[in-house]
Amino acid sequence: MAADYLREREGMAGMDECDVLVVGLGPAGAAAATAAAKAGARVMAVERRQSLGGVANCPEFIPVPLGLHARADHVLIQSIVGARSHHGNGARADSLLPGCVINRDAFDRALIDFSRASGAQVRHDIVFSGLDAxxxxxxxxxxGRPHIVHYRALVAADGHASAVARLIGLPSLKKMFTRRYRVALHAPQDTVDFWLSRRYPGGYGWLIPAGKDAVLGTGMEEQVAHEALDDLHRQLAGAGLVGDTILSQSAGAVPVGGLREKLAWGNILFAGDAAGLAHPLTGAGIHPAVVSGEAAGKAAAEWASGHLGAIPSYEAKVRGQFSAVLARALRNREPLEMPFSTAYGEPDMEASGWHVVRGAFEQEFRQ
Structure with missing residues (x-):
């Protein structure tokens, strides 16, 4: 065993050591790196992408509690006061939804700047390719140059397709696929719109205003996501609400199956999407990502300094804060998944089938 272990090191470019290794520098990873560094830990934070930051030209909504993170330059785009949900039978429901729309790229960069300022060592264009837990x-x-890093605690904040989870043999998370178009918005508005019907199997469509532009999106089954988004764009452009031209587009996925069975495995802590902390009904994940990232970073630093109860406390804290909300959302998600066996384009479900979903949107967005 010892000989095999030594042979695995042959050809390595060198070895570093840190108290806390953070994998992934989205909101969860950046928050974790900042919290761990502020707690006095030696932190290395790595990101596989060639450049740091979020999705360029992709505004996103965040709730009021995260507003303090939107104070950096070029982050805040506009304020939001409410939400409007549109249902398959033509019914519409309005609700309060205080928050703001942010430039996601600038938001993520600001969080990473906080990490650097706190003393974390930040590296990008790094592939996390192996793990000896x-x-x-x-x-x-x-x-192409492998390098070994010895850590005392590791925070896995590398998204729904977590390489850390895969390398320790954990199952993949259930996902909802998203597609987004940025288009011109012809009249200012301070509400976000959601569409719920059989046109969006297993999910919904949305419009998020962003100043003079808007983001149209769908979160649903991958097979029909592109077709459904094109239909939504044509519908709104035909009504004169948005422009015909697609200014930019992006795609991705979010976990919608709830929390992982365990949020910590030994000295490895999962945070954000890697922990399954996106909302199963709405796909919203920035708020729990930042909250769980901060908690994971602090717990990892405490563990590294000898506080053995820190990681179990992290698991208990995150489950205590999010389990009930996510469990309720999973139950409320069931009506969204009913159309999975129905062919795209069939008549909308009766209104009563979507009243539950509408109520869930209104309730969960206020959490």
Missing amino acids: DHSEATLNQN
């Missing part, structure tokens, strides 16, 4: 060693790869 028994020896607390990770293999990082940059430009």
Whole structure:
């Protein structure tokens, strides 16, 4: 065993050591790196993308509690006061939804700047390619050169398709696929719109205003997401609400199956989407990502300094804060998944089938 372990190190470019290794630098990872560094830990935070930041030209909504993170330059686009949900039978429901729309790229960059300012070592264009959990060693790869990092605690904040989870043999998370178009908005508005019907199997469509532009999106089954978004765009452009031209587009996925069975495995803590912390009904994940990231970073730093109860406390804290909301959302998601066996384009479900979903949207967005 010892000989095999030593042979695995051959050809490595070198070895670093840190108290806390953070994998992924989205909102959860950046928040974790900042919290761990502020707690006095030696932090290395790595990101696989070639550049740091979120999705360029992709405004996103965040609730009021995260507003303080939108104070950095170029982050805040506009305020939001409410939500409007549209149902398959033509019914419409309005509700309060205080928050703001942010430039996601600038938001993520601001969080990463906080990490650097707090003392975290931040690296990008790094592939997390190997993990020896028994020896607390990770293999990082940059430009084809593998490098070993020894850590005391690891925060996995690398998204729904977490490489950390895969390397320790954890199952994949259930996902909802998203597509987004940025288009011109012909009249200002301070509400976000949601569409709920059989046109969006397993999900919904949305419009988020962003100053003079808007983001149209769908979160649903992958097979028909593109077709449904094109239909929504044509519908709104035909009504004169948005422009015909697609200014930019992006796609992705969010976990919608609730929390992982365990949020910590030994000295490895999962946060954000990697922990399954996106809302199963709405797909919203920035708020729980930042909250869980901060808690994971603090717990990892405490664990690294010898507080063995820190990681179990992290699991209890996150479950205590989010389990009930996510469990309720999973129950309320069931009506969204009913159309999965129905062909795209058939008549909408009766209104009563969507009243539950509408109520869930209104309730959950106020959490």
